[in-house]
Amino acid sequence: NLDYASYLKGWIRTVPNWPHDGVMFRDITPLLQNPKTFRVLIDIFVHRYMNEKIDMVAGLDARGFIIGSVLAYELNVGFIPIRKKGKLPFTTVEEEYELEYGNAVVEMHTDACKPGDRVVLVDDLIATGGTMMAGYKLLQRLGAEVVEAAAIIELPELGGGKLMRDAKVPLFTVCSFN
């Protein structure tokens, strides 16, 4: 798994100064574009959860949808989209979280899962952890059991991984960038 991690890391592109000056943006599109690395990535998640009696996979808008939907399909379970506010048509629960400038809100349908459902929550990357924690709180509010929050990349300097571990949220990330 560590070998796979360094292999996949080599397929993540760093774009300096995007979307603002001073940000080193970790871009997963090269990894997704190559069928071999895309498969290696998905297989890491599939093998991690295939014997865990998972009921649903929840993915965070927008890059969590790419990994989460394929993972759900492979685990033969349903997929839950957790979306930026204003996109979901039915009744929702919502959670506000902090961004670099101001706040944002994510939403999930109130019938997206049932109490006791064992859910894996996925996104591409954990920076401050705000997005992942908001998704975690939504699932908890509906009574789901979050088996693990999973991401491809952790940015340890931004503290999100620590925030989540301190909050006793089970967390899995494939690789990290300092």
Ligand code: PRP
């Ligand atoms: C990025 C990334 C995560 C989130 C991580 O998405 O894909 O979802 O930020 O940051 P955090 O840990 O500090 O919350 P972004 O909000 O840029 O939205 P997008 O997927 O619509 O581009």
Ligand code: HPA
């Ligand atoms: N890549 C993708 N999403 C992000 C990043 C990044 O480097 N930093 C904060 N959100």
